[in-house]
Amino acid sequence: MGERVLITxxxxxxxxHLADALAQADHEVMLFDNLEPQVHGDGRTRPAYLDPNHRLEIGDVRDxxxxxxxxxxxxxxxxxxxxxxxxxxxxQVRRYTDVNAMGMASLLEVxxxxxxxxxxxxxxxxxxxxxxxxxxYTCESxxxxxxxxxxxxQLKAAEWEVRCPRCGSxxxxxATGEDKPLYPTSIYAITKRDHEEMAIAFGQAYELPxxxxxxxxxxxxRQALTNPYTGVAAIFSARMLARQAPVVYEDGHQQRDFVHVSDVVRACMLAMANQAADYQVLNVGTGRPISVLRVGELLARELGWSGGFDVVRRFRAGDIRHCFADTTLIRSLLGYEPKYRFEDGVQELVTWVSQQDGLSSAGFGDPERHLADYGLVR
Ligand SMILES: NC(=O)c1ccc[n+]([C@@H]2O[C@H](COP(=O)([O-])OP(=O)(O)OC[C@H]3O[C@@H](n4cnc5c(N)ncnc54)[C@H](O)[C@@H]3O)[C@@H](O)[C@H]2O)c1
Ligand SMILES: [Zn+2]
Structure with a gap:
């Protein structure tokens, strides 16, 4: 028999997406969400993509x-x-710290x-x-x-690659494993590290896996295209649809690990079902690096965008050069195998973005300007 699963x-x-997969597997889902206007628009309406059968309670995690x-x-x-x-x-340091840290704290108290x-x-x-x-990274010496x-x-001199902290080469x-030392470089990242540590410490104390x-x-x-602070693939797509060249920082050769949401959902379901995941911290990626520019090119091909990219050769405070997942742990503990390379998953994103209307540069906001106003782009 299925379980009752609450998703904040x-x-x-x-x-x-997780709710759909859980319901498909005969679980009963309960969704809790405040329909944050930055994600869901000022009307705070129930998103059209949400299955009408899913129970949604509107509320704030801090409550x-x-x-x-x-x-x-x-x-x-x-x-x-x-x-x-x-x-x-x-x-928005207080806002992020408040929602993310106090949201987690409220949940733990409950x-x-x-x-x-x-x-x-x-x-x-x-x-x-x-x-x-x-x-x-590895250094030859x-x-x-x-x-x-x-x-x-170094960044001001447009030298983008990371040098060895010991010998400078x-x-x-x-691939980045879970045991790499954590050096969060944004308030958002610090609150995410807190989420992990709060959950694991609390869980151990109460024997709650x-x-x-x-x-x-x-x-x-379903990635919020109107939210200018969302992921880069959605931002690039929204730009192209608004007939604006996507802004690429540095030289575009920085590498990331793009994982399709259906692979993430599968990892979540495996972690839920399998006790081997209990009290673990697990990477959920594909293990394959891909450059930001390549992501842009694949999106451009699918969307028929020929306007090029605005490779600005500037940098944002806190940006890293390369990071992709070592997936050894989640593979060995849970048998997780990512199914999609970006080349394979891109179409599902593009089909979705092409169906969204009203994507104009005006509605999209101007995150670059905000960052520049605060001196966070140089
Ligand atoms: N998308 C990514 O690439 C990515 C990467 C790493 C981690 N994450 C994490 O995964 C989680 C889900 O991200 P997502 O991409 O689905 O983002 P999302 O913005 O689409 O979803 C977050 C949801 O939380 C809701 N929310 C925000 N503040 C709330 C509050 N105070 N009370 C109740 N609900 C609130 C929003 O309305 C939204 O529906 C987040 O915790 C995020 O930090 C996402
Ligand atoms: Zn070295």
Whole structure:
């Protein structure tokens, strides 16, 4: 028989896909979401993509009175509600800290109060690759290294590649494992590291199995195109549809790990079902690096965009050069195999973005200008 699964942030991109997959597998889903206007528009209406059969309660994760009744009915809780903009978190510091840290804190207090009933059997939280800072690298002379951010002087000279922190030589990026030291470089990332640590420490204290899933760069349908602080694949697509060249920082050869939302959902379901995931911190990526410019080119091909890219050769504070997942742990513990390379998954995203109307440059906002106003782009 299925379980009752509560998803905070369940009306969002990842949460709604997870809800569909859980319902498909005969679980009963309960979604909790405040329909944040930056994601869902000023009308705060129930998103059209949400299955009408899913139960959605509108409320704020910082409000234990709203959250409590749902937690008390849940067998499993996925905590996905969060403010999700790296750059924006650097000037809306209190807002990000408040929603993300206090949201998690409220959930944990509700779980603590609920514990006597012994209902919830597992807590899974969304973490992020952003907590790593720079990814892992190898140096020919020094072996494996975990560099900090590139010095600003180096970036001002448009020298983008990371140098060895010990000997200064050129480095090769390698897959980033969960044990790499964490150097979060944004307020958003710090709150995500907090999510992990809060969930695992709380879980151990109460013997409530907790799992932290370190999502890499997720893409796919339902990613909020009107939210200028969302993922780069959605931002690029929205730009092209608004007949504007996507803005590419540095030289575009920085590498990331783009994982399709359906692979992320499968990782979530495996972690929910399998005790081997309990108290673990797991990378959820593909293990394949792809450059930001290549992502843009593949999107351009699918969308028929021939207007090129605005490769600005400037840099944003806190940006890293390369990071992609070492997926050994999640493969060995849960048998997780990502199905999609970006080349394979891009079409599903493009089909979705092409169906969205009203994407004009006006509605899209101007994140670049905000960052520049705060001196966060140089
Ligand atoms: N998309 C990615 O590439 C990515 C990468 C790493 C981690 N994550 C994490 O995954 C989770 C889901 O991200 P997503 O991409 O689906 O984002 P999303 O913005 O589509 O979904 C987040 C949902 O949380 C809701 N929300 C925000 N503040 C809330 C509050 N105070 N109370 C209740 N609900 C609130 C929003 O309305 C939204 O529906 C987040 O925790 C995010 O940090 C996402
Ligand atoms: Zn070295």
């Amino acid at each position: 942030g369940g009306a969002g991109f990842v949460g709604s 234990p009175d709203a959250l409590g009744p749902l937690v008390r009915q849940a067998d499993v809780v996925f905590h996905l509600a969060a403010m999700v903009g790296v750059g924006q978190s650097m000037y 779980l603590a109060a609920n514990r006597l009933r012994g209902r919830v059997r597992k807590l899974l939280v969304a973490s992020s690759m952003s907590i790593y800072g720079e990814g892992a 020094c072996g494996n290294v975990a560099p900090r951010l590139r010095p600003v002087e 050129a480095l090769q990026p390698t 907790a799992v932290a899933l370190r999502f890499f760069n997720i893409y796919g349908s």
